[in-house]
Amino acid sequence: MTSCLPVTRGDDYALPVPKQPRSGTDAAPSLQLSVDRTSPVPLYFQLAQQLETAIEQGILTPGRLLGNEIELAGRLGLSRPTVRQAIQSLVDKGLLVRRRGVGTQVVHSHVRRPLELSSLYDDLAAAGQRPATVVLHLTTEAASPAVAAALGVVEGVEVQRIGRVRYAHGEPMALLTNHLPAGLLDCRTAELEATGLYRMMRAAGISLHSARQAIGARPATAAEAELLSEGPGGPVLTMERTTFDATGRAVEFGSHVYRASRYTFEFQLLVRP
Amino acid sequence: MTSCLPVTRGDDYALPVPKQPRSGTDAAPSLQLSVDRTSPVPLYFQLAQQLETAIEQGILTPGRLLGNEIELAGRLGLSRPTVRQAIQSLVDKGLLVRRRGVGTQVVHSHVRRPLELSSLYDDLAAAGQRPATVVLHLTTEAASPAVAAALGVVEGVEVQRIGRVRYAHGEPMALLTNHLPAGLLDCRTAELEATGLYRMMRAAGISLHSARQAIGARPATAAEAELLSEGPGGPVLTMERTTFDATGRAVEFGSHVYRASRYTFEFQLLVRP
DNA sequence: GTCAAGGCTTTGTCCTGACAACATGACTTC
DNA sequence: GAAGTCATGTTGTCAGGACAAAGCCTTGAC
Numbered sequence: 001m002t003s004c005l006p007v008t009r010g011d012d013y014a015l016p017v018p019k020q021p022r023s024g025t026d027a028a029p030s031l032q033l034s035v036d037r038t039s040p041v042p043l044y045f046q047l048a049q050q051l052e053t054a055i056e057q058g059i060l061t062p063g064r065l066l067g068n069e070i071e072l073a074g075r076l077g078l079s080r081p082t083v084r085q086a087i088q089s090l091v092d093k094g095l096l097v098r099r100r101g102v103g104t105q106v107v108h109s110h111v112r113r114p115l116e117l118s119s120l121y122d123d124l125a126a127a128g129q130r131p132a133t134v135v136l137h138l139t140t141e142a143a144s145p146a147v148a149a150a151l152g153v154v155e156g157v158e159v160q161r162i163g164r165v166r167y168a169h170g171e172p173m174a175l176l177t178n179h180l181p182a183g184l185l186d187c188r189t190a191e192l193e194a195t196g197l198y199r200m201m202r203a204a205g206i207s208l209h210s211a212r213q214a215i216g217a218r219p220a221t222a223a224e225a226e227l228l229s230e231g232p233g234g235p236v237l238t239m240e241r242t243t244f245d246a247t248g249r250a251v252e253f254g255s256h257v258y259r260a261s262r263y264t265f266e267f268q269l270l271v272r273p
Numbered sequence: 274m275t276s277c278l279p280v281t282r283g284d285d286y287a288l289p290v291p292k293q294p295r296s297g298t299d300a301a302p303s304l305q306l307s308v309d310r311t312s313p314v315p316l317y318f319q320l321a322q323q324l325e326t327a328i329e330q331g332i333l334t335p336g337r338l339l340g341n342e343i344e345l346a347g348r349l350g351l352s353r354p355t356v357r358q359a360i361q362s363l364v365d366k367g368l369l370v371r372r373r374g375v376g377t378q379v380v381h382s383h384v385r386r387p388l389e390l391s392s393l394y395d396d397l398a399a400a401g402q403r404p405a406t407v408v409l410h411l412t413t414e415a416a417s418p419a420v421a422a423a424l425g426v427v428e429g430v431e432v433q434r435i436g437r438v439r440y441a442h443g444e445p446m447a448l449l450t451n452h453l454p455a456g457l458l459d460c461r462t463a464e465l466e467a468t469g470l471y472r473m474m475r476a477a478g479i480s481l482h483s484a485r486q487a488i489g490a491r492p493a494t495a496a497e498a499e500l501l502s503e504g505p506g507g508p509v510l511t512m513e514r515t516t517f518d519a520t521g522r523a524v525e526f527g528s529h530v531y532r533a534s535r536y537t538f539e540f541q542l543l544v545r546p
Numbered sequence: 547g548t549c550a551a552g553g554c555t556t557t558g559t560c561c562t563g564a565c566a567a568c569a570t571g572a573c574t575t576c
Numbered sequence: 577g578a579a580g581t582c583a584t585g586t587t588g589t590c591a592g593g594a595c596a597a598a599g600c601c602t603t604g605a606c
Contacts, residue, residue, distance in 0.1 A: 040567095042589060062521060068556055079591045081354075084557090092365070094483050097519050100557040101599030107482075108521020208544050209380075210367050216537035217490035217508045235490045235508035235533070246370050248335060248381020260508070264489035271481050313597095315559060341586055352561045357587090373587045374569030 031059055035076055043078060047086035055095055055106055062108040066096070069104075094270045118267075120166060120174060120256075121196025129168040131196075135189045136163035140182055147179045150242045150253040158182040164192065165227055168262075172228045175257040184251060201251065209246040215239050215265060220257070228259050235260040304332055308349055316351060320359035328368055328379055335381040339369070342377075367543045391540075393439055393447060393529075394469025402441040406466045409436035413455055420452045423515045423526040431455040437465065438500055441535075445501045448530040457524060474524065482519040488512050488538060493530070501532050508533040 031054050035046045054060045066072065066087070073083045087104055090096045098104045124131035140158050148155040160180040166173050178197060180187075185204055192200070198208065216238045225232040237258040245251050304327050308319045327333045339345065339360070346356045360377055363369045371377045397404035413431050421428040433453040439446050451470060453460075458477055465473070471481065489511045498505045510531040518524050 044589080070556085081592085082590060085589090097482075098557065099599075100597070101555065103556060105520075107519075108517075209370075210541060210543045212539075212541050214537045214539045215488055215510075217510045217533035219508055235492055237488075237490045244381075246380075247378075260490035264487045266485075266487045268483060268485050270483045317559080343586085354562090355560060358559090371587065372569080373567070374585070376586060 033076055035078065044082050044085035044089070047076065047078070047083065048089045051086065051090055052093075052095060055090075060106050062106050064106045065102075066104040066106070094268075119196045119198040120176070121199070124166075124168050124173070132167040132170070133193045134165045134167070135192050136165060138162055138187060138189055138192070143179070147253060150240075151179060151181060151250045153181060153250075160185070160187065162187060162192065162197070171262070173259060173262055175224060175227055177255045179253045179255075180251065197252070206251055207246050208251070209244055209248075211241050211243040213239060213241045217260060224257055228257070230259055230261070237263060237265070239265070306349055308351065317355050317358040317362070320349065320351070320356065321362045324359065324363055325366075325368060328363075333379050335379050337379045338375075339377040339379070367541075392469045392471040393449070394472070397439075397441050397446070404469075405440040405443070407438045407440070408462045408465050409438060411435055411460060411462055411465070416452070420526060423513075424452060424454060424523045426454060426523075433458070433460060435460060435465065435470070444535070446532060446535055448497060448500055450528045452526045452528075453524065470525070479524055480519050481524070482517055482521075484514050484516040486512060486514045490533060497530055501530070503532055503534070510536060510538070512538075 031050075033047065033050055035043050037043070039046065051060065051066075060066075067075075069080050069083050069087070072078075073080045076083070087096060087098070091098060091104075095107055096104055097107055121131050121133075139161050141161050142156045143151065143153055143159045145155050147159060148157065151159065153159065160182055162176075162178045162180070164176040164178075166176055176197075184206070185201060187200070201208065217235055218238060219233045220228065220230055220236045222232055224230070224236060225234060228236070230236070237260050239254070239256045239258065241252075241254045241256075242250050243252040243254075304323075306320065306323055308316050310316070312319065324333065324339075333339075340348075342353050342356050342360070345351075346353045349356070360369060360371070364371055364377075368380055369377050370380055394404050394406075411434075413433050415429045416424065416426055416432045418428050420432060421430065424432065426432065432455055435449075435451045435453070437449040437451075439449055449470075457479070458474060460473070474481065490508055491511060492506045493501065493503055493509045495505055497503070497509060498507060501509070503509070510533050512527070512529045512531070514525075514527045514529075515523050516525040516527075
């Protein structure tokens with residue numbers, strides 16, 4: 001267990017005016033950072049997590065300069081590449097900004113999390129809206145041309161089809177239709193109604209890697225309006241998504257319809273330099 | 274200029290069956306990679322670009338294994354960290370997948386580009402749809418509560434307001450309303466009608482860093498329907514976006530309305546592990 | 547007073563070397 | 577024949593050092 005004390009370093013005892021650390025934004029972090037070398041968790045990851053929580057908790061305030069990398073490495077007993085790797089991971093997340101000749105700075109608020117492959121179930125649960133699900137149908141059928149193209153399978157091959165209504169606070173929010181390659185996931189109605197599809201897939205060892213999405217809008221059909229308790233012809237948000245695993249095989253094709261009056265897609269995104 | 278020849282390495286002259294490189298997916302890349310040490314372009318970046326174009330052009334086919342990092346470094350006269358940095362940048366883009374003990378593999382098709390901070394103008398131009406713009410108004414006004422909150426300024430402060438109609442192939446596509454902090458950008462109608470707002474901002478040295486977006490839908494108002502040549506009450510897609518620069522200051526707040534019958538948001542996204 | 551030159555600080559890039567963790571296939575043993 | 581074990585190959589992690597490039601501030605000259 002390597003630890004490090006707060007306050008500044010040892011170059012503050014000589015000069016009367018000890019040469020402020022340059023930038024107007026105060027530096028000299030008074031945080032306690034430490035790494036545990038006996039832990040199997042990588043050192044750079046330990047450091048990154050501690051910095052991230054410090055930012056989240058407001059201990060590292062926006063605009064604040066981190067100490068320079070060399071000094072930080074020395075304080076923690078790490079090498080500079082390790083510290084750089086930790087910082088880089090937070091830069092990739094958009095929490096820090098580096099400027100050569102200046103230092104590394106905490107980004108000025110606002111930025112929270114970049115866009116992730118979100119699941120409606122988790123989003124609702126995180127927002128405290130008690131999600132609930134009713135399975136409308138759960139069948140296997142021959143892949144239509146559109147489904148076959150999305151999943152990258154031959155037309156007419158057997159695929160699993162899941163139809164659900166998702167509720168929040170007892171109100172219908174969305175109509176979810178999903179197609180999965182046959183045999184990929186052992187779906188049962190009880191499970192589908194208790195949790196989200198992505199959770200089930202992850203639990204089954206399917207690693208979600210990337211997805212292709214299209215978001216649009218159109219008037220609701222009569223059947224959709226009925227199921228969503230919406231006026232006929234009212235606008236609905238549509239989202240089509242094909243999800244791929246790490247090897248690039250499509251593992252899911254979803255075609256979802258949301259009540260426009262109750263739902264919007266919100267996300268954050270970063271510009272890569 | 275360090276260069277490297279195609280074909281395999283020198284361990285193929287002894288054994289009758291030269292011990293295939295393990296995996297079923299063929300390895301032994303026959304690509305020509307080279308780095309120019311006199312160039313100011315970083316070595317890792319040169320390598321990353323060459324690998325990326327090789328993947329885009331299909332020279333590196335999906336599922337194919339890259340040679341291992343040590344050998345690749347040796348062939349190019351680079352060190353392993355440099356090669357790793359190049360590979361890592363492509364992993365971050367979703368083009369490659371690493372698996373410990375196995376190797377680095379080209380991702381299996383589909384994946385193209387992750388979501389970027391896209392500009393409608395550039396998107397249309399890239400799709401070959403000749404975008405055109407008409408400026409409706411270009412004024413400065415006192416910030417409304419909503420605008421002030423989005424831009425992080427005090428209510429009532431002067432802000433610039435831009436209203437535009439964006440056309441594609443002569444058809445109206447979207448109504449764009451943007452608010453900018455006063456004095457940030459010298460906007461002129463001629464420029465606004467010739468290019469996109471983001472291009473102007475980048476050209477003015479404003480670095481776009483991150484953005485917060487919300488996408489929804491609603492019925493069009495009478496005025497919107499008129500401007501968009503859409504039936505009254507027809508569904509429109511709405512997008513609100515606040516863009517931040519590297520220091521976290523809001524540089525733009527946009528409130529856009531798209532014809533749902535003509536436009537959908539399409540994007541790719543990655544899951545970070 | 548203004549502008550240019552130089553020095554300092556900090557991150558960016560790159561190298562060398564080493565060991566650990568994991569996946570895979572072949573071998574051995576039961 | 578099946579299961580466990582070992583060897584091998586690959587990426588993951590980490591150290592320590594060196595120089596380059598860029599930003600910022602101070603100093604100096606005009």
